[in-house]
Amino acid sequence: MKKKQYVEKKQNWFLYVGGTITAVMVALILVGYFWTPYDPGAMDASAKALPPSLAHVMGTDNFGRDIFSRVLQGAGTTFFISLCVVIIGALAGTVIGALTGYFGGWGDEILMRLCDSITAFPSILLALVVIAVLGPGKWNVIWVLGILFIPSFARIVRGEFARCKHLNYIKSARLMGAGPVRIMVRHILPNTLPVLLPAISIGFNNAVLAEASMSFLGVGVSATEPSLGRMLSDGQGYLLRGLPWYALCVGVTIVLLILGFSLLGEGLQQRRRR
Numbered sequence: 001m002k003k004k005q006y007v008e009k010k011q012n013w014f015l016y017v018g019g020t021i022t023a024v025m026v027a028l029i030l031v032g033y034f035w036t037p038y039d040p041g042a043m044d045a046s047a048k049a050l051p052p053s054l055a056h057v058m059g060t061d062n063f064g065r066d067i068f069s070r071v072l073q074g075a076g077t078t079f080f081i082s083l084c085v086v087i088i089g090a091l092a093g094t095v096i097g098a099l100t101g102y103f104g105g106w107g108d109e110i111l112m113r114l115c116d117s118i119t120a121f122p123s124i125l126l127a128l129v130v131i132a133v134l135g136p137g138k139w140n141v142i143w144v145l146g147i148l149f150i151p152s153f154a155r156i157v158r159g160e161f162a163r164c165k166h167l168n169y170i171k172s173a174r175l176m177g178a179g180p181v182r183i184m185v186r187h188i189l190p191n192t193l194p195v196l197l198p199a200i201s202i203g204f205n206n207a208v209l210a211e212a213s214m215s216f217l218g219v220g221v222s223a224t225e226p227s228l229g230r231m232l233s234d235g236q237g238y239l240l241r242g243l244p245w246y247a248l249c250v251g252v253t254i255v256l257l258i259l260g261f262s263l264l265g266e267g268l269q270q271r272r273r274r
Contacts (some may be wrong), residue, residue: 014120017265021260029079032072040069040226049243058249067246071253074226079257081142081221082207088146089171090200093153094192095246098184100154101161115151123148123206124213138221147211149203156199160192194268201265205258212254228254 029134037057044064050058058067073141096115100108120127127144134140165188214220215229223230228250235247 005124012267012270014263016136018260018263018265018267021256022264025075025257025260026079028072028077032069032076036066036069036072038066038069040065040073042066052245054203059245062243067249070226070231071228071249074231074250075253075257077138077221077226078208078211078215078228078254081145081211081227082204083136084142085145085149085207085211086200088142089149089203090153090196092146092229093150093155094157094189094196096150097157097159097179098161098189101158102165102180102188104132104162108158111154113121115154118148119151123141124210124272127132127214128212128217128219131214136219136222141211141214141220145207152203153196156195157192160195161188163196164188164191198265198268201261201268205265206259208254208258208261 007192017180044060047056047060047064049062050056050064051062054066056066058071061067061070067069096111100111123145127141130144131140134144161184165183170183170187173187176189211220211227212229212232215227216233218230218233220229221227232250232254235243235250238244239247
């Protein structure tokens with residue numbers, strides 16, 4: 001019995017480590033919404049390009065702004081955008097996948113071909129084109145990426161609903177008079193969660209990368225809003241000019257944010273397979 005518990009814990013280290021990193025990052029982001037050590041936008045000519053110290057944990061940038069305060073604020077923006085993108089993609093994708101997987105027919109064909117059309121193009125490239133037309137901005141990025149994330153969730157949910165609708169307990173529910181809505185919501189949807197939760201974790205990572213990439217290229221959030229991608233772009237030019245900690249601290253923050261959710265998703269998948 002003890003050996004079995006040890007093996008389970010060993011196999012679940014992805015879940016424990018990922019959960020710990022994610023919890024710490026989310027806690028710091030929440031703190032950053034209400035408090036930062038310094039004003040993220042305050043410039044100080046006497047504190048330009050200071051290295052990391054007790055006064056400035058991540059140092060200061062070329063304008064004398066505290067990098068740690070800016071990272072907290074930028075991580076909050078990136079996290080908010082990624083969270084909204086995943087919510088839009090997961091909710092809309094779940095509804096579309098549930099309807100097409102359960103009912104099938106011509107509606108399934110039309111919606112799945114539409115999803116194929118969206119996924120036929122590289123998501124980042126398509127998002128860049130749309131944002132170039134609409135203009136940069138937080139909400140434009142959220143809606144564009146949210147729509148582009150719908151097909152991936154729709155296909156996952158559709159597959160599970162198409163599989164579960166022929167199982168015996170679903171047939172029993174129909175014989176007992178349960179309607180389609182009750183069957184989908186009360187009986188099939190809970191059984192899709194073990195598959196959907198890891199997909200949400202992976203989707204969040206993709207959203208972080210997409211938002212950071214777009215902001216890095218200057219077509220994401222506007223210049224007045226902090227973002228990890230835009231800060232990474234700003235810090236890139238100072239890597240070899242005596243200010244390497246700017247880009248490094250921002251890059252490490254992005255890596256930790258993605259790593260936490262990646263390990264969490266892997267842990268959830270391992271738990272589902274057992």
